[in-house]
Amino acid sequence: MCKQNSPMLSAPFDQYINDKLREEITGISRTTWWRLERQGKTPPLYWVGSLKRWLLSEILTWTELHAS
Template sequence: MSTTFITPTPEERLKVLRNYGEQSERLVRERERQVITSISRSTAWKLEKAGKFPQRKSLGVKSCGWLLSDLLYWINER
């Protein structure tokens, strides 16, 4: 887990989504992110701040999410 997360290209996003049987891109909220990545909220936050985990997307003042393809790509690159 020591490498920097590199944002996947659109082609890589499509490929990883298809590999996991997903039909399209979507945003993932915290609870599902924990299930997908198997890491705690604090660990994800630390990795994100260090540039080793996908950046969250703001969905408003008190809400955020991650692109599903970013999370799946991160898992595959570990």
């Protein structure tokens, strides 16, 4: 699911991260992430201008919940 407008950052130290950092944190390749995204199983994607970004806090929470 993609959101067109960026929300206010949810915490004072939260930040948007790019795909490279998202991959480092989750350990999930771009292709596998894309598949999970299409199934609605990932945190929301935010568009910052023309750039795809995720909130660090949402990625960390998601990673905790889906750790093997």
